[in-house]
Every structure is written in C-alpha cells, then in structure tokens.
Amino acid sequence: MSIDTLLAGVHFPDDMPAFDIGWRSLAVNLSDLAAMGATPRWCLLSLALPAVDDAWLAGFRDGFYALAEQSGITLVGGDTVRGPLAVTVQVTGEVPEGLALTRAGASAGERLCISGVPGEAAAGLALWQGGARGGPLVGALARPAAPVRLGESLRGLASACIDISDGLLPDLGHLLAASGLSGADIQLAQLPLSEALGQWGDDDQRRRAQLVGGDDYLLLFTLPDTALLPPECSVIGRVTNDAGVRLLDADGHEWPLPSGGYDHFAGDH
C-alpha cells in the first residue's frame, strides 16, 4: 500500500494539462508498487479543487483512467473537496508472500541497474520552465511510465529495489542505507542516454540531470551476478562496502559528486 499527495505548484507546474495531472498522480503511486514488485489492484482518489470545471475534470479523468487501464488497477472510491488544487492517490497491490522487493537486501559487489534513461524528467522540467509544452523530455515529466510489469518480473531476482523520485544519487543513498552498505561505483559511460536527452543542455547540465534530477520514476535495483538483466535495463555500476559513492569515467578517473539534492518544483516535498 502507498499514498502520495501532489500539490499544484509543488509537485507539478500550475499550468500542467489536466490529462497529465491525472496520469502523473497515479504514476507516482504505481511507481511505489513497482518498486515493491507488487501487482496493482485497487486505488482511491481524493481530489481538492478550487472550483468545478467540467473540461478540467474530463481531462483529469481521461489521464487517470488511461494509466489505470494500462496498469490494471481499479478505482474503487474517492472523495472531492473544495480547496487549492491537490491530488491524493492511495494504491494497494498484491505480491506473493515473501517475494516483496525492498530497499534492503543488496550485497556488496552486486550490479547496480536502472530501468530507463535517468534525467529526462529534470530536462523536461527545465524545458517546461522555458516555455516548451511538447516533445519527449516534457513527456517524460508529464506522463512518466509506471514500470509495474518490470517490478513484477524482478521478484526473486533483484536483491533490492527503489523507485527514483528524488534523483539517482539520493535514492541510491536510500537503498545503500537500507541495505547496510556504504558505497557504490557508478560508471558514467554506462548511464543510458536517449537521443532527446543527448541533444539537451551541456555536458554538466546533462550529468546533473542524470545524477540528481528527480521525478523520473524509474526503478533502481541490484542484481546478483547469477541473475539475467531484464530487457531495456542497464547495468550502471556496482554497490560496494567502500567509503562513499564514486563516479568513474571510461578511463577510470573519478569525477566529483554533483552537490545538492532535488527540490521538485519548489521547496520541500
């Protein structure tokens, strides 16, 4: 089970289309189920709206149901109140006893893997703030995939798993802490890059987006060497018991860690 509240202006831009808000509010919750390897079952929705706006509601509903149908989750109840725009979604999933994935369980030496291209949502946000309203990077921000089928396939395979909401390095820190590990070596050249992200920003902006950009809702997981890497996933390094996380380029040189965490669209989250 999981619950998440998204506030306008904090967790999504005030002027994001209603379809995307509907999609995204469910996606961020499904991402939590995916990280546990759970099969989505039921959800409830509580919606605070400043006023009744039929066109907005129709768009929100279409976006929410589009992802609900795709992921096989059923909306079973809800609540509406009048107030500043806020969306709370609660999700329940099922996983066979003993097979739920957690952040704990990674062992030193295991491969560190990621389920897609990190940094696209952060680049999409920068583009959005510059006025862009379309394209693949804005799409990654507005309509993140909810990797629930991948999460299910990682049951009994991944030793630890977390979804990336705060950023690759911050969420890696959560996984390491829960697993009682102290370090990781990340091969920068193995960070997957899409064509769209490769054409965005400069090297430094891209590296920051990939390492500390949030809101990608990908899965970050560890795999023992005996386990096959699932399709469309990449090995980006290994977890260790060394002191801290190291960023290594193709020549084995260490790069400095980007400073700062991730602040979503404004302030705390």
Added chain:
Amino acid sequence: MSIDTLLAGVHFPDDMPAFDIGWRSLAVNLSDLAAMGATPRWCLLSLALPAVDDAWLAGFRDGFYALAEQSGITLVGGDTVRGPLAVTVQVTGEVPEGLALTRAGASAGERLCISGVPGEAAAGLALWQGGARGGPLVGALARPAAPVRLGESLRGLASACIDISDGLLPDLGHLLAASGLSGADIQLAQLPLSEALGQWGDDDQRRRAQLVGGDDYLLLFTLPDTALLPPECSVIGRVTNDAGVRLLDADGHEWPLPSGGYDHFAGDH
C-alpha cells in the same frame, strides 16, 4: 476501503487543537468502515503542513494514535508535503464475504434506528464559533466516536446502514434513495437527547441541529422487526413507501421539514 480529505477552515476550524485534528481525521474515515460493518485493519496518512511544528505534530500524532489504538487499526504508511494544512486518511477494513452493510437493502415498514444523540456536533460547532473550547458538545465535534464495534455487531442484522456526516435527514435521503424507498416517518419525541444538548439553544435550534446538523458520525440504520435493537441505540421511526419524509410529534401532528442542507464549516465539502 475509504478515503477522506479534511481541509483546515473547511472540515475543521483553523484553530482546532492538533490532538483533535488527529483524532477527527481518523474518526471520519473509521465511520465509513463502521457503516459497512467492517473491522478496521490498516490506514495510510498524507499530511500537508505549512511548516514543521514539532509540538503540533506531537499533538496530532497523539490524537491519531489514541483512536487508532482504541479502534484496532494500524498505520502502515504515509506521506508529508509542504502546503496549506490538509489531512488525507485512507482506511482498509475487512468484513466476511456477503456480510458488508450497504445503504441499499431497507424495506418499507422497517424500524429506523440511530446509534447516539444527533445534533451534538452541530451544537458544539455553534458553541465553538462563540468561543467555547470545552464541554461535551465541543467534544462531540472535536472527537467523534467511531462506532466500529457497533458496525460489526450490525452485520446480518441491519438491512441498510449509513454514517451521518451530512446530517440525519440528508443522510436518511441517501439511504432511502439507495434502497429504492420514497419516505420515512420520524417520531420527534423519540429523537434521543443528551443533558448537554437539552440545555443548548431553543427548541427550534435543537430540532435543526438534530435533523440537519452534520458531523455527528453516528450510524443510521434500518432493522427488521425480528432483530433485537443493539444497546445504546434508539428507534426513531420507520421507513416507508409513502411520498416523502414526515416529522411527527407525540400527538401525531406533522411538523414542517427544516430547510437547507449542511455546509460543514464553510461552503461545499
């Protein structure tokens, strides 16, 4: 399963103590489970707070956990965000297959019953708005009981059940509509009255509070004549297939229905 969002200034007074907000935000959700005859199991909490305030959080936690412990529900997850004060609670309960109570199922002629004294919360709100901060009526508003044990005991007994959040008459309307019935006769002299409510306001104010005052979170249910009335419950009339709800005094005279619905603390809900 049920979910409810409570907004400061809408669903509770801005200056309500944190303990009471914690208690109340769980109580209004447990009330939904009680109305289904469900045994409370798990809950999740999403809290939007304008700023971190340790004393406020400690009070909120104490109130929430006091009722959680009393009702046997376990908090299994949550979320905090920075924003205007809002509390969303989602609850899951269990009920044996086929025994869940619903609003539908009442038959014409059955007794209409209530689980406590309606109107106390509305009187408490009026007192609160006049500056009162203690006493049994303010307590009924701030810390409503969550009649989950009664709800369980009504399984297989009550033919229909609803919790009173909007007011006795509005929620009776929901029960009648769901049951396909068109009327009810309410015996005004049988509406239970407490000592505190009996000393509050004039006859007209009391009658309005009892019939259309909200936020009592009592159970309103129908009982076939063969079923025993549970302790601390009162028969207040019968549901019918006549045209509309009638209010009858001890002499059989019909009284006019109070106008208007219930608006919580401000505007819509």
